[in-house]
Amino acid sequence: GENVEQHPSTLSVQEGDSAVIKCTYSDSASNYFPWYKQELGKRPQLIIDIRSNVGEKKDQRIAVTLNKTAKHFSLHITETQPEDSAVYFCAAQNTGGFKTIFGAGTRLFVKA
Amino acid sequence: NAGVTQTPKFRVLKTGQSMTLLCAQDMNHEYMYWYRQDPGMGLRLIHYSVGEGTTAKGEVPDGYNVSRLKKQNFLLGLESAAPSQTSVYFCASKGSSGRSQLEQYFGPGTRLTVT
Numbered sequence: 112g113e114n115v116e117q118h119p120s121t122l123s124v125q126e127g128d129s130a131v132i133k134c135t136y137s138d139s140a141s142n143y144f145p146w147y148k149q150e151l152g153k154r155p156q157l158i159i160d161i162r163s164n165v166g167e168k169k170d171q172r173i174a175v176t177l178n179k180t181a182k183h184f185s186l187h188i189t190e191t192q193p194e195d196s197a198v199y200f201c202a203a204q205n206t207g208g209f210k211t212i213f214g215a216g217t218r219l220f221v222k223a
Numbered sequence: 224n225a226g227v228t229q230t231p232k233f234r235v236l237k238t239g240q241s242m243t244l245l246c247a248q249d250m251n252h253e254y255m256y257w258y259r260q261d262p263g264m265g266l267r268l269i270h271y272s273v274g275e276g277t278t279a280k281g282e283v284p285d286g287y288n289v290s291r292l293k294k295q296n297f298l299l300g301l302e303s304a305a306p307s308q309t310s311v312y313f314c315a316s317k318g319s320s321g322r323s324q325l326e327q328y329f330g331p332g333t334r335l336t337v338t
Contacts, residue, residue, distance in 0.1 A: 143325055154313060154329040155266070200265065204325075209254045209273050209317065211327055215265040 113138040115203050117214030125222050130188045132217045134201035137182070141203040141212075144177060144184045149198045149216075159186070162206075191221045224249050229314050229330035236304045236337045244299040244333050246314030253319040255297040256281075256327065257289060259310040266313065272297055304337045311335070 116135045124130050136144075142163035147155040161168045161175045161184065168175050172191075177184040188195055201214040230245045246255065253274050258266040268281030270289040278289045286308060288300045297316075301308060314330040317323065 145326060147327075154331050155327075156329070157326045160325065206324060209271070209319075211317075213266050218263075 113141075113203075113210075113212050115201060115212045115214040117201050117217055119217060120215065121218045121220075123220040123222065124191050126191060126193060128191055130191050130195070130219055130221075132186045132199055132201065132219075134184050134186075134203075134214050135182055136184070136203040136212070138203065138205070138212070139182075140205045140208075143204050143206045144175070145202050145204075145211075146173075146175060146186050147200045147202065147213075149200065151197070155200060188219075191219075193221050193223050195219060196221045226250065227314055227316055227328050227330040229312075229333050231333060232331065233334045234336070236301075236335065238305060238337060240304050241300070241302050242304065242335075243301075244312055244314075244335075246297045246299070246316075246330055247295055248297075248314075248316040248328070249295060250316060250318065250323070250328065251294070252316035252323065252328075253294075254317040255291065256315045256317075257287070257297065257299045258313045258315065259283065259308075260313060260332075261310050269299065269312075304335075306337045309335060309337045 145160040148158045149155040174187045198216045204211040227248045256271045257269040267283045272278045272291040275294040290298045312333045315327040317327045
């Protein structure tokens with residue numbers, strides 16, 4: 112069945128360093144790839160997304176890249192800050208459908 | 224707009240008791256979802272609905288039932304609670320057209336403990 116694999120499950124970085132989280136999807140029909148951030152005790156919230164017709168998208172310190180051929184997409188956070196500490200979920204979906212497949216999540220720790 | 228709301232926020236049940244979790248959204252979204260999230264784990268889909276009056280099983284449906292009698296509400300029922308159902312439950316909704324068909328909007332979660 113469809114699935115999304117996410118790595119690593121835990122990531123610890125020093126404040127100011129970069130963090131990279133990688134995901135791989137299986138469904139070739141997926142054409143929309145959102146990333147959600149979940150702070151401790153809070154709900155997941157969308158932070159950035161990318162559609163399949165774009166290879167890269169940037170929003171201030173965060174960026175996403177997509178390699179549709181390899182079915183890989185990644186989240187890059189530069190100049191990490193303590194408030195970036197959270198669980199990050201990648202996901203894949205078909206914009207015409209109702210199902211979103213989530214990765215298992217990456218717990219990011221940013222040490223001050 | 225309130226977005227997606229969930230009732231209650233916290234609940235403690237004894238094994239064998241029943242309860243209903245209520246999810247409401249005011250964005251006129253077609254699709255609604257119930258997930259559970261266990262400590263240190265990801266989101267697992269319990270049930271979902273693609274429209275009023277329709278429901279379907281997700282990844283982990285056993286022990287739960289759902290109903291979508293009104294478009295804005297999606298109810299999750301536990302008929303006989305078990306300790307394995309201790310979890311945080313998130314409801315989410317998504318539209319079916321335009322930008323609203325992309326992002327899932329999550330409720331604040333319900334923390335359920337079964338003793």
